[in-house]
Amino acid sequence: MSDTAAHPGAGAIGDAVHRVTDHSLTRDHISLAQDWVASNYSPLPVVIAHAEGAWVTDVEGRRYLDALAGYSALNFGHLHPTLVAAARSQLERLTLTSRAFHSDRLGPFCRDLAVLAGKDLVLPMNTGAEAVETAIKTARRWGYEVKGVPDGRARIIVLAGNFHGRTTTIISFSDDPLAREHYGPYTPGFDLVPFGDIDALEAAVTDETVAVLLEPIQGEAGVIVPPQGWLRDVRELTRRRNVLMVADEIQSGLGRTGTTFACDLEGVVPDIYVLGKALGGGIVPVSAVVADRGVLGVFTPGSHGSTFGGNPLAAAVGQAVVGLLVTGEYQQRARSMGVLLESGLRELLGHGVDAVRCRGLWAGVDIDPQLMTGREASQRLLERGVLVKDTHGSTIRLAPPLVVEEAEVEILLAALGDLLRA
Structure with a gap:
């Protein structure tokens, strides 16, 4: 999909997240997992029930931009x-x-x-x-x-x-x-x-x-x-x-x-x-x-x-x-969308971001550790409707699916910028 209007909640940052205030269903699923699943992961507090393209929907209907793509397992998006x-x-x-x-x-x-x-x-x-x-x-x-x-x-x-x-x-x-x-x-x-x-x-x-x-x-x-x-x-x-x-x-x-x-x-x-x-x-x-x-x-x-x-x-x-x-289409998409991603990330250098490393649609972003940890950044981006994953201290990884559109890359960048300004 090429325009954000096609994605409920994809306009103003966080609209999709705050549409539902009752989180009881999410809490029930998380509690069930904590009771029965071995703790070899520490997931963010979101329970995904459906996905398509670059977007996922949780059990309560909130939508999120998936900027992790299963550690690149979802290069072609959800349900291609x-x-x-x-x-x-x-x-x-x-x-x-x-x-x-x-x-x-x-x-x-x-x-x-x-x-x-x-x-x-x-x-x-x-x-x-x-x-x-x-x-x-x-x-x-x-x-x-x-x-x-x-x-x-x-x-x-x-x-x-x-x-x-x-x-x-x-x-x-x-x-x-x-x-x-x-x-x-x-x-x-x-x-x-x-x-x-x-x-x-x-x-x-x-x-x-x-x-x-x-x-x-x-x-x-x-x-x-x-x-x-x-x-x-x-x-x-x-x-x-x-x-x-x-x-x-x-x-x-x-x-x-x-x-x-x-x-x-x-x-x-x-x-x-x-x-x-x-x-x-x-x-x-x-x-x-x-x-x-x-x-x-x-x-x-x-x-x-x-x-x-x-x-x-x-x-x-x-x-x-x-x-x-x-076909080469997806390699080209990674290059063109990657230019947009890297350009936007570099504008954040010195404004809460210490370093950016980017190749195609894959980026490591070092958040100023005096501001927050990578886990805290991931949690706050979740609250703004974007899913990412931290690694090693204050670093977060960005790897949106290669099907991501320009407007969706802009949503990711806007959410990160909003987080750092806040």
């Missing part, structure tokens, strides 16, 4: 008609066979995704963390069978501030105490170096190094962008030292940064793409490891697998997502 149609059609035909048999959806999906990435093979999985674990296994097996590293000695270099998931192996190389503490003993085999420091990275490479695992832009850390040219330097170093470059594009990929992959911003092609989130269109969990035959060809039947990985429903949705990206 093409993706819903693909899912609905497949639901009526076939949803699961397991990989013990072929399905008519798996080959076409993997072909289209491989072509999009310019690679030979796709190994489909379900969640992003599962894809990262698969990439780690791929790199180690490649190191032993192709590079010739002695068995059990492979090492993988990772970057400070990383976020690749929350499995036991992944949190073993996290430097976030909240994600890591009290889950040991930890998995060995990883070397942590500063993000964006090519000299430190080169010093860490040894003959036993099989891969460098990185996020081209670190999302959970606050949309941290590396120095210009760093990705190209990493690509040159890994080629020279016969080390795999593994790009975790789970959050940054599939249109978010204004390019198909964030690595495209520097013209870099890694050895392995790790994909997820938006690949499932916000409908089903879909992830994948994408690489050439010389890398993914190390797997043999029985050496890795997943009951639901590449299931027909996931493949149907994933193929439809690839179809949307092939």
